[in-house]
Every structure is written in C-alpha cells, then in structure tokens.
Amino acid sequence: MSSLFRKKDINDLVKHASPLKRTLKTWDLTFLGIGAIIGTGIFVLTGKGALTAGPALALSFFMAAICCGFAGLCYAEFASMAPVAGSAYTYSYIAFGEIIAFIIGWDLILEYALGAATVSVGWSGYFVNLLSNMGIRIPTLLTAAIGTTPGVNTIFNLPAFLIILVITWIISIGITQTKRVNDTMVLVKLAVIVLFIICTIWFIKPQNWHPFSPFGWYSYHNGTASGIIPAASIVFFSFIGFDAVSSSAEETINPSKTLPRGILLSLLISTILYIIMTLTMTGVVKYTIFIKYLNAPILAVLAKTGQTWLSIIVSVGAILGMTTVILVQLYGQSRISYSMSRDGLFPKFFGQVDQKHQTPFKGTWFFGIITALASGFINLNILSELVNIGTLTAFILVSAGVLLMRRTHPEIHRGFRAPGVPITPIIAIIFCITLIAGLNWETWLRFVVWLAIGMAIYFGYGRRHATIKDKKGE
C-alpha cells in the first residue's frame, strides 16, 4: 500500500542546479501572463458562455478570475518549494508520492489534448469565415463535428483536424522562436481585442442586456446547467496558462513581492478586457443569437454591425493568436508524457528523444494524431467542458498540497510563500469545487471514465515499471 505513495528524493533533483538568472521584474511577468492568458477562450468560448449565462457572463469571467488568483498564489508556493525548475507533476512526485503524481500528470494530458482540440475548433471557425470572405467555400459537412449547431448537418471538422497535424509536425521537428516573435504575438492579440472593442462599443443597445441574468446563479434549463456559475466553469478555460507566471519564481527578482503582483496584474488586466468585451458582445447582439456562431462568436457581432473589413482583421488576429496557443498546448502535451515515460509510468515509446531534432518525436505524433481526431469528431460543447475539469482537479490537489506541506514540512525552504495560508488555499479549493459543480453531470461522468482509464494504466503498467527505487524493498 505504501508503495502507492512512494516519493522521489529531492536530492536527485537538485544535483545539477540549472543556471537560470534572476532577470524578470513585475512588468515582465505581467506581460508573460497576459501573453499566456489572452487568445484562447475569448475568441472561442464567449458564445457558449453567453448562451449559458446571458449578459451576466461578465460576472462569470470575474468569478473565474478570482478562482485563478487564489489558485495561482498556491501554485506559486508549490512551484518554489523545490529549488529547481520542474513541473507540477515532478513536484507532486516529491511531495505526495507516485499515485497523486500520476493523477496530476493524467489530468494535465487531458487538459492539453482537449485544450488544443478546443482551440483548433475555434481556429477552424475563424478560418472558414476568412476563406468565405475571399470567396472560397468549404463544404458545410466538413466544417464542424456532428451536432455542433442545431439544424445544420455537419460531420467532420476538416480545418481543425489539419491544423493540429501541421502543428504537430512543426513541434516534432523542433521550433525556435525569438523573443521578438513572442512579444509580437502578444501585442497582435491585445491589439485585435482593443480594436474590436473600440469599433463595436458604439453599436450597444442596452435593451439587449435585459434580462441581464436570465438563468440566475445556477439553474437547470433545457436539460443543461445554466447560469453564472456554470458559465464561469466554461470560461475558466480563458485563463488557463496564467500560472506560467507562477513557475518563474526562480527567474524573478525578489519573488515574494514580484510574483503576486505579476499574477494579480496580469489577471486584472485580462479580466477587465474580458468583461468589457463580453458586455460589448452581449450588448450588440441578443445573447440567444450566439447559438448560430458557437465556434466563432465574435463574428456574430461583426455580422450584426456589418463591418466585414473588421471581421477580416479580427479573423486574422484570432487565427494567429490561436495558432500560438495550439502550439503551446501540444508542446506541453508532448513534454508531460515525456516526463511520465521517463519515470516509467508510461511506456518508453513516449520518452524517446530524437537525436537530430532534440524532441520527443514519437510521443508528439502519437498524441498529435489523437488530438487531431478529437478535434475533428467531438463537438465544442463536449470538449470545452471536459478540458476544464482536469485543470480544476489539478489545482485542488496543488492547493491541498500547500496546506498539507505547511503542516508536515514547515521547515522546507520556500522561494515564495503564499500570503494568508490557510485561508488562501481553502478559498482556492472552494472556488475550484464550485466551478466543477457548475459543469454538467455528463462531464463528471466522462471525467470519471478518464480517471478510471488512467488508474487501469497505472495499476496495469506504471506501478510495476516505475523507475523509482523503493527503499523499503517491499
């Protein structure tokens, strides 16, 4: 039994300290955070969010942001406990032991695979629109998965399927972007959002905001969970990536002050943008209209205002922004499966590093193909809910870990201490549970199935093949 919780030795990890320099300041972190946050949900999930909560979607964004703020502080402490850079998966292997580490890794695989699939479905929505602006038509059958839009017959999302394969290929041979390319992408995303707000805010008709919150906090409507909380559970996805800031404790000057500022500022700025944007969108278009624009909600607004030129600019910006997000998600996907394979919890296949390209070539393609199929065949309604539940569970485990470690190992050095423990992690956990509760029960069921598959792999394979040596010899 105890071998389920066998732990990695921290000394194995710190043997070679990697030479990272402390160079990041508050604004570097803020920029990093905004870059990681903006570009996913806002282009894709505002439609589904608006259908779930009405104009009160603005409050849902606020709620999701608060959840992220508390969870982000907890993760920052967790990430700074080991004096070297590593993943949440590796930290939990040290802190809680193997089975929890496996669960976190397995959740993150779900997050990245379905995250990439979700974004590619949105990508496809804007791409098809751009093509049709240029007079090129793709057969409707091949533009979305079955059952995406009621009354429209679709089978397979071809553009989404193809973009995932192209990006998988790019990642498998390695990619080197310069800082300038990265910074440019962040600025493009911001510029598109600001331009959109400036050009459409004049078309707001306040009567579209009535009723402001047609479904209240939580209600059951046409067989699905509706209201502010369920919408918050969906748009939580718009903030995924914000904790990229938390893992930079080692590279940050004076992390105990800079980190919380970086986290809070990047959350604050993106939340303000999100709230203005959703209020604008639901103010210009009655929220019920979005059902026809599920994959590319911003286009609903621009169709109403008749600004075709703007819809071209927004589509190009959204496509660029979402391409980088898919890149990041698939990259993370290949790396987390690499880590688990290295520790023997997954077959060696996923951990083999190609010598020429310095990438886990085979694992990248394996998950790339599965993700591509998911993006082609599964509709956005299912994808978008499932992607969040894995992340939320990982945050619950991390926050609980911070609480636990303060009790059991108060002596361990922490590069950053979350303010207000035990209140902060408890609030984080409560928010995460609330957001999970806001999802539909079908999603819980699918997640339980996912976990069960994971446990089958763990007990059938991982536990016996784990490379970690059991000190007691069992």
Place this chain on the structure above:
Amino acid sequence: MTYKRILVGLDGSEQADRAFKVGCDLSKSLSATLYIIWIVNRDRGMDSSFGVNEDFYRDLYNQITQRIKPYVDQAQAQKLNVVSKVLVGNIKVILAKEFPQENQIDLIILGNTGINVVEKMIQGSHSGYVVRHSSCDVLIVK
C-alpha cells in the same frame, strides 16, 4: 588586432564539431582563451501551465553536461585555456548577444547547421541569426 576570446557553439552536429576543431587551432596559434558552450533551447513562448516543459529541459541539460566533457578534455590535451558552459535559454539570443557580451568574446565560430529548406523556414537559421545580430566577428565553418 588579434582575437583573445574565441567562442564555439556546439550542438552535436558534424558541422559544429568541425567548428570546434577550427576553434582549437585558432586559439592555439593566437594563444586565445577558448569558450565552448552548448545551449539547451528553451522557448519562452512555449511556457505553459504547471511548468510541464521544465523536466524536459532539465534532462537535456544533464545529458549535455556529460556530452560536453570529451570536448573539454580534447581542448585541454592540446594545452588550451578552455572554459566550458552548458546553458538553458533562447539559443539565438544567447549565442548572438548575452554570452559574448558578458564574456567579452571577440570571435564566434559556428558550424553551418545542416537543416533543410522547410526546417529553415520554421526555425530560421541559427548561424544566420548570429551573423546578423552579433556585435563581434563571426566565422561560419562549412
């Protein structure tokens, strides 16, 4: 002027090995200090939640720390004054700017990376970037 601090960038390729040999010969005849560095490319734009990429960089770093040793031995066998370093970071920026500036490098020697046209389109040529952006002399070994 003569070169006093010569930098060679390694990546395990044949071309880089040739650059290393040229670097050794030059350092010997000019009695310059030879800096050999090998960089694990870490792309900030690829950072994602829960730090999942960090394990991979660490492992590569540990492997390369081993793989750079024979080069150091080889240089020391030729009685060269050699400094070696394995770094994690943006390969282009470190080669072109950061490392040369911090160590007052006056000559950078690189192999012409053997990548094909498509890869060049996606990655951009490292040596080409260094030639364009570095403030000191660059020697490309073919």
